[in-house]
Amino acid sequence: MKRLTLRLGLLLVGFNLAVGLLTFFWTPHDPGAMIGGRLSPPSWTHWAGTDRLGRDFLSQVMVGARIALLVGAGATLLGGAVGISLGVLAAYARRGLDDAFAAALDILIAFPTLLLAMLVVAASETASLGTAILAIGLAMSAIIARLARILTKRVLAQDYVTAARCSGLSWARLTRTHVLPNILPTLAVALAAQFGLAVIAEASLSYLGLGAPPPNASWGTLLQQAQSTVHRAPIGVILPGLALVSLVLGINFLADGLRDLLDPEREGAE
Amino acid sequence: MTRYLLRRSFVLALSLIAAGLALFVLLRLLPGDPAAALLGVGATEAQIAAARAQIGSDLPIPAQFARFMTDLARFDLGESFVTQAPVLPEIGRRLQVTLPLTLAAFLLAILVATPLGILAALWAGDWRGTLLSGFSQLGLAVPVFWIGILLVWVLAVNLRLLPASGFPMRGWEDPAGSFRALILPVLTIALVMSASLMRYVRSAALDVLGSDYLRNARALGASLPEAIRRHALRNGALPVISVLGIELATTLLGAVVVERVFALPGLGSMLLLAIQQRDYPSVQGVLLVSTLMVLLIGFAADVLQRLIDPRLRERGRRPGE
Numbered sequence: 351m352k353r354l355t356l357r358l359g360l361l362l363v364g365f366n367l368a369v370g371l372l373t374f375f376w377t378p379h380d381p382g383a384m385i386g387g388r389l390s391p392p393s394w395t396h397w398a399g400t401d402r403l404g405r406d407f408l409s410q411v412m413v414g415a416r417i418a419l420l421v422g423a424g425a426t427l428l429g430g431a432v433g434i435s436l437g438v439l440a441a442y443a444r445r446g447l448d449d450a451f452a453a454a455l456d457i458l459i460a461f462p463t464l465l466l467a468m469l470v471v472a473a474s475e476t477a478s479l480g481t482a483i484l485a486i487g488l489a490m491s492a493i494i495a496r497l498a499r500i501l502t503k504r505v506l507a508q509d510y511v512t513a514a515r516c517s518g519l520s521w522a523r524l525t526r527t528h529v530l531p532n533i534l535p536t537l538a539v540a541l542a543a544q545f546g547l548a549v550i551a552e553a554s555l556s557y558l559g560l561g562a563p564p565p566n567a568s569w570g571t572l573l574q575q576a577q578s579t580v581h582r583a584p585i586g587v588i589l590p591g592l593a594l595v596s597l598v599l600g601i602n603f604l605a606d607g608l609r610d611l612l613d614p615e616r617e618g619a620e
Numbered sequence: 621m622t623r624y625l626l627r628r629s630f631v632l633a634l635s636l637i638a639a640g641l642a643l644f645v646l647l648r649l650l651p652g653d654p655a656a657a658l659l660g661v662g663a664t665e666a667q668i669a670a671a672r673a674q675i676g677s678d679l680p681i682p683a684q685f686a687r688f689m690t691d692l693a694r695f696d697l698g699e700s701f702v703t704q705a706p707v708l709p710e711i712g713r714r715l716q717v718t719l720p721l722t723l724a725a726f727l728l729a730i731l732v733a734t735p736l737g738i739l740a741a742l743w744a745g746d747w748r749g750t751l752l753s754g755f756s757q758l759g760l761a762v763p764v765f766w767i768g769i770l771l772v773w774v775l776a777v778n779l780r781l782l783p784a785s786g787f788p789m790r791g792w793e794d795p796a797g798s799f800r801a802l803i804l805p806v807l808t809i810a811l812v813m814s815a816s817l818m819r820y821v822r823s824a825a826l827d828v829l830g831s832d833y834l835r836n837a838r839a840l841g842a843s844l845p846e847a848i849r850r851h852a853l854r855n856g857a858l859p860v861i862s863v864l865g866i867e868l869a870t871t872l873l874g875a876v877v878v879e880r881v882f883a884l885p886g887l888g889s890m891l892l893l894a895i896q897q898r899d900y901p902s903v904q905g906v907l908l909v910s911t912l913m914v915l916l917i918g919f920a921a922d923v924l925q926r927l928i929d930p931r932l933r934e935r936g937r938r939p940g941e
Binding site for chain 1: 627631634635646761762763769770773866870877881910931
């Protein structure tokens with residue numbers, strides 16, 4: 351069962367990654383070229399039909415994989431690094447400092463991923479992949495930091511930590527031997543979920559018209575364009591959505607599989 | 621507890637001031653001259669100068685901040701650059717859509733997710749648990765706006781059961797119409813939200829079910845339901861409450877996407893429009909009100925956790941204190 355989740359995850363993410371990499375060299379047609387009829391149905395030349403400007407739809411969906419992975423991975427790396435460091439430090443800090451941290455996190459969380467991203471886009475005037483990564487990653491770091499802080503505090507409240515402190519263990523070693531091993535499995539699950547959510551957040555931004563501009567069409571942009579023609583060309587709504595779900599599902603599977611490997615305590619429960 | 625409440629309220633007040641400051645700085649960092657944005661292209665220098673004086677953007681930054689804070693203290697969020705209407709009443713109108721939408725979806729999601737999550741933990745390992753986890757996995761991977769589009773396609777376009785989009789112009793004067801307009805959006809949010817909540821409930825329940833104290837309780841003769849009621853619920857609720865707070869806040873503000881799918885005149889669509897039109901007073905107003913709501917939710921979640929967990933109350937600060 352465990353292996354199966356991990357394998358499914360590897361398969362789905364691997365597939366999306368392969369497609370994303372492939373688009374650097376080859377797509378069935380030029381995704382930006384208006385070469386077919388408007389909203390033509392799937393055919394041998396256009397496997398997924400064309401969009402309302404006559405562009406090959408499959409090629410566009412394939413390019414979407416590249417953008418989704420790039421933004422998702424970039425944002426997760428940024429959010430994880432910043433979030434875990436801040437969260438653990440806050441839990442160790444003195445009372446006043448810790449409260450200030452907690453309050454600052456509350457404020458940061460007051461701007462959920464999407465909202466903060468909207469602001470960053472507004473501030474930078476031109477939306478790009480970079481602004482999306484920065485915005486989504488920063489918003490994520492607040493969520494991760496808050497979770498890391500709560501988890502760390504729960505570990506620090508345990509008797510064995512007090513015992514370890516009494517026996518003279520330094521904060522650095524305490525973090526390495528007791529805190530991190532206890533909080534990382536939960537954080538890994540959260541981070542993986544956040545990776546998936548980052549992919550979704552990117553698509554949402556694009557759906558709102560605030561994502562990276564064409565011709566690097568994100569799945570969100572494709573969905574937004576196809577929504578008004580859903581009665582004539584349902585595939586325009588179905589294909590990008592399925593691609594998005596397959597990637598996020600794969601990431602989540604991968605995370606679950608990894609957690610089971612990382613956390614031997616859970617072995618009996620699954 | 622009283623001391624904690626006082627201290628936490630003080631922190632809340634400080635947070636509000638800090639949030640006001642952060643917003644003030646953030647909005648001054650935005651590119652473009654708000655006075656120019658107010659008048660549009662073709663305005664003369666004199667007109668722009670007059671507009672600056674009118675909105676106060678010609679004052680030095682500290683004076684601007686003082687004015688900003690006093691306006692806030694009087695609940696004056698200014699007027700929209702675009703419509704010239706006061707911002708606060710407009711936010712109130714928008715909340716009449718966003719609040720019912722979010723709260724109904726939130727409650728529905730909790731009602732669905734809590735029992736399903738606990739069942740998924742109890743059934744972990746057999747096919748029923750796998751099925752429930754599969755549902756939750758799928759729900760987590762599905763973007764909320766895609767669910768919305770699919771629901772519209774199936775229920776509104778094909779079956780013509782419910783309105784595909786829009787909200788009655790006159791708000792809640794026709795409750796049945798407003799209610800019908802909100803059914804699909806609420807379903808959309810609740811579906812996605814319950815999947816993610818269920819995952820947290822399941823994970824918390826698994827943690828508790830695998831714990832030594834529960835095994836001890838069972839060894840001492842408590843039945844499983846009894847042991848769960850006395851020991852598992854409180855312990856399991858802690859991480860879930862913290863997640864619930866974040867989830868509610870995210871949904872409240874993240875409703876912007878769902879509002880866009882269903883063309884609802886909510887707070888999110890107000891913000892999106894204001895950003896596109898560079899309508900700073902509206903952006904600022906929406907963000908301030910959102911921040912206030914989110915801080916209040918965080919406050920409630922923290923207090924709730926304290927009430928439930930005596931360890932946080934008595935010695936939860938940190939060792940050596």
